[in-house]
Amino acid sequence: MPVGRFFSEAIETMPRSDLDALIDERVRYTVHYAAEHSPFYRHWFRENNIRPDAIRVHEDLLDLPICSGHMIREHQPPVTPDFEFLSAEWGEIFSIQETSGTSGVPKSFFLTWEDWKRYAEKYARSFVSQGFSEKDRIVVCASYGMNVGANTMTIAAQRIGMGIIPLGKCSFESRVLTNYKPTAIVGSVFKLLRLGRRLATEGMNPAQTSVTRLVAGGESFADESRAYLAEQWGCPVYNTYGSTEGTMCGECTQVAGLHVPEDLVHLDVYDPTLQSFVKDGECGRGVLSTLLPVGGKCGTLLLNYDTEDTTVVLSRERCGCGRTHMRIVNPQREAETVWIDGAPFNRVDIEAAVFQPENMAYLTGEYEAFVYDGDAPHVTIVRVSLECLSPDQCDRKLVEDRFIARFLKYKPGLAAQYHDGALQVIFNFTGLGGLEFAKLRGRPKRLVDRRHL
Ligand SMILES: [Zn+2]
Secondary structure (H helix, E strand, C coil), X not given: CCCCCCCCHHHHCCCHHHHXXXXXXXXXXXXXXXXXXXXXHHHHHHHCCCCHHHCCCHHHHHHCCCECHHHXXXXXXXXXXXXXXXXXXXXXXXXXXXCCCCCCCCCEEEEXXXXXXHHHHHHHHHHHHCCCCCCCEEEECCCCCCCCHHHHHHHHHHHHCCEEECCCCCCCCCHHHHHHXXXXXXXXXXXXXXXXXXXXXXXXXXXXXXXXXXXXXXXXCCHHHHHHHHHHHCCCEEEEEECCCCCEEEECCCCCCEECCCCCEEEEEECCCCCCECCCCCEEEXXXXXXXXXXXXXXXXXXXXXEEEEEEEEECCCCCCCCXXXXXXXXXXXXXXXXXXXXXXXXXXXXXXXXXXXXXXXXXXXXXEEEEEXXXXXXXXXXXXXXXXXXXXXXXXXXXXXXXHHHHHCCHHHHHHHHCCCEEEEEEEECCCCCHHHHCXXXXXCEEECCCC
């Protein structure tokens, strides 16, 4: 059956008061389910003197402590004999997944088939909100493996009736585009940029392929790099924010923040000390809770889980697309934030400064930055390395000026330090393949703090 503007219209356009009532009903059921089925949460409620039936509405989640990824790792083998977050019988588990483990030991997640259907529902809504239908054919460059992303998209595509080309990586041959004429590609911003550059060297203009949309995910990015990617491919780029932990948020065609599927995952935004909620419009730490429909089952659920990402609630009003589910700012990794004498910046701030339109006549967009102690006390050095199309022909002065202007634009604390000499920014221009991370395997670490704090 062809899908229309919505995948699940009644729930996606539900008036706020009804949606809040549904959320509260699911908070009660999910907390009850956790107390019944999850060894970890059973102990957690007892140790923290919490009666599960005292949690009635979503605001009551503030009374519960915060859970961390560390806690998951500390309650699974080899630390404990059993997986204490497992909340269904082994016979009900359809698949075992793991987080990528970039920050240490992988966390184990157990999914029932019901869980998969709920995960896929979130992606299906997101795809439809981006204009996808059964007419589309989509190349999935996210990797098929122990994390849930690519498989979730594939199940979602089946629900929509879309075609899937499950390549699992962006390094595919260009014949895929010419032979199968896909209408969209899902991948990370940098992999899509590299794919576009490679196609250009093969004499193919990415903007003149069959691709009419890109869906970016996997890591946060700057609006500037998205704009450059959209220009390279001559089509819109929609953002998604997903994780094995269960967030799956997506931008609709309005590009006015990422919709959170509020009936399936509850997101609170906390102050940095994780003591209270911040107001809508203020930046804070994203804390999520799984929401189960009454009677639902779940292999691994999370209550008050610290995502270690920062975000802002933009709006809980109805979006121009008709959806009522709240919209958030593209979350940023807290681990990619560096503080210099009380003033923070994120890897995404460096990226925004790199991707200034005038700079892109000379740069590929690939960058890395290191923070060092200066020679004099109280001096900090940020060393930015930029990959150039041709280092000899790069207008370095222009690139440096554009970079500094954007980097300091919204950072009065850093700007003050820069102007009195306490913060120095030095630049290094390299040729293709000349960045340090190019020599390392795995996901590049683009902002590294090498200070002796
Ligand atoms: Zn919308």
